[in-house]
Each structure stands twice: as C-alpha cells, then as structure tokens.
Amino acid sequence: MSDALTLDGARARDAADPLSRWRGEFHFPASRQGGPAIYLCGNSLGLQPRTAAAEVEGFMAEWRRLGVLGYHDAGADWLNLHERLAPALATLAGARHAEVVAMQSLTINLHFLMASFYRPTSGRHVVLIERDAFPSDRYAVLSQLDWHGRDRAQSLVQVAPRPGEHLLRSEDLIAAIQRLGPQLALVMLPGIQYLTGQLLDLGALTRAAHAAGAHIGFDLAHAIGNVPLALHDWGADFAVWCSYKYLNGGPGATAGAFVHERHFDAGLPRLAGWWGNDLTSRFEFGQEFRPCPGAAGWQVSNTPLLGMIPLRASLAQFEAAGFAALCAKSRELTGWLERLLDERLGDRIEILTPRDPDARGAQLSIRLRDARGTGKALFDAMVGNGLICDWREPDVIRLAPAPLYNSFEDCWRAVMLIAELLSAAPGSRS
C-alpha cells in the first residue's frame, strides 16, 4: 500500500481497512459548513451508534408493555441486564466475567471501592496519586482522607513529571511506591493520563504496589475500549471506568468497575445497598446483607437501566468488530495522524503524547510550540470549521481518532484544516 501522506494515501488506507464499514454505523454531528463534522473527540464523548435509538425504544416498549413485570419477564430480564454486559466488558478489561460489573458512575464507583480498599491505619495511611490527576479523582481521594480524619499533608503523596518534562516516568512512580513502603495504603492512578494521553505500565505498577503491601486501583476512563487491558493477570485490586468515551454508551451512561476475584470472599467492608444483595434473597427483604458473588456485590441502588441500553448496543459493536482488530487499527490510525502532524505541522506544533505506540492509545495531545498564536484561538477556529476535538487547560488540544468510526481521511482533513488555520493566523511564517 502507498505510504504517501496524501489524500490519495488516506483513501487507499481506508479502502484497505477491514473495519471501515463501522463508520456508517454511527451518527456524526453536522458541521456548520454542512456535511458531517470531522469528529476526533471519542476520548470525551463517543458517537451514537445507529442501533442505540431502536434499542432504547425497544426498552421503552418493554416498560409500556410490562410495567414492573419487566424485572421478572424472561425476555426483558431487567434484573440481570448487567450480567449480559459482563462478557463484553470482561474482554475489554482483561478480566473474568464475575470481576466486572456495569453500575453507577465513575466517581461514585471510585468512592465505593475506596471505601473497601482504602482502610488507613496509623502506620499505613498514604494514598499515592499523580500530581495532574483528573480533578474528580483528586477530589474523591482528598475527601476520602478527610472522611477518615487523615491529615492531607501527611497522607497524600503526589508524583509529577520531572522538571521540564510532561510525561510521568514509570521508574519515578515505582521509586515513590518503594520509598513509601509500609506507609503506603493505596496507589490510585489513571490507566491513560487524560491530559497527555500517556498509558502507564499498569502491570509493573501493580507489582510494585503489592510488593509494598498496598492496594492499587485504576481510573480507566481513557483506557477502557481504547487499549488492551489485563486487569486479572496484572492482579490489580480494583478499577473503575465511565462508558461515555471510547465505549460510546452515551452521555452519563452506566459506568463500570472491576474487583479482582481474590477479594470476593475476603470479608472486605463495603458500603452496601440492596441492589448488591444476592438475587436469591434480595426480594426476601431480610435484615442481613448477603452480597452478590463477584464485583456485582458492590452494586448499591436499583440500576438506571436506561443508561445501560445504548451501552448494550455499543458493546455489541465492539464484540462484532473484535477488540484486537480495533486495537490494531487504532495503532495504525494514530500513528498516521502522528506522521501527518510531524510532517505538515512539526515546526508549529508539539506532540505531548508518548511516541511509543505501546505507551498510548488513540489520543494525541498537541500544543503550539510558540506564542505566535494562542492555542485556544486555534482550537476555537478548529471547532468553528467543523473539526470537533477538545481543549484542556492550560494549552492542550486533544485529538482522538477512534478506530470504530474514524478514517484515515478524517486524520488527513483534520491536519490540513489545522495547517490552513495556522497559515492564516497573524504572525504566521507561511
């Protein structure tokens, strides 16, 4: 195949792409100029699968037809809907079916799992996070410290990139874990760092945390459905994710969680609710909480099923397309976007995301190299001209080609548009 970084080259790649048919299975927002926008924003909110609306309508029809009987009707089977999503989620998480559950929302799951896995004592009380953690994770961790009456200054340790660098170094994270040793209670890190798109070495971090006697949990908001994961084999204690980014489950869709099977019968305390009670006795309304087996035992409330239906439609697409094939295309697509950015815009734009394809997913974070234009003005012009991506303070533009629905031509058009906007900007060299 032609290696040319041209429109023809892009089209040749799309023509040879065995997954290209999936693009037609999604709704693309329209650009102001007419026609579909270039959508490189699946890291923020995934597009709507064309099958989702009919599935939602199907669910509404079940509710109309069955009322409360939908919970027990063999066809509707609302009580077990989360179990029907478990196989697909387990594939994406690299987990056993019982280790994953679709439930609640990301930050709520994080709190409930920290309630089980962060049990500070006077000796072992430190939580290690990264300095640039997503704010919700930071707030959740800080509020857990407050909740346990811990002094933030003593019990929070943050690891940052080295001065002058913007990526975390595995060796620095591991050295911090080793240094904290017997004081360390919990390591709470992202799978993929939201600002830079850096994929951390989750296996090595898990080994280091466990060698220090600590628990480790991951926020996989930007990793699930984006990169291969092996939570079970790595031995991670827990993980949480949302379903509205690469999983295309829709705004605020039902989120997910992983708990390693070695913890199922370990007697961990948990903040319980009736929906986590085993189904065999849930409707006996007894006084004793008897957890569902597995991660499902961390459910709390009656599941908002409407948030799960579009996710079910989306996960069916992941299963049909095949996650390994999607990951292979993702590497190619992101690599192609990277080469285009380097060749066409390398003097104006810096890529913050790791260059190593094993250390990133579908996202490339870029920023302007110099102050001749502001990144925010460029970003606004990009969106105004039909390139939907996102901006993160202070100066980062995130571009994320999602392999299910993005094409090589999308990447080509995006880079050509950025080049055009930059050459039109005041102070441009060209």
Ligand SMILES: Cc1ncc(COP(=O)(O)O)c(C=O)c1O
């Ligand atoms: C990395 C990361 N963590 C946590 C969250 C918060 O998720 P939620 O609002 O669904 O709890 C987000 C949201 O975008 C995120 O990107």
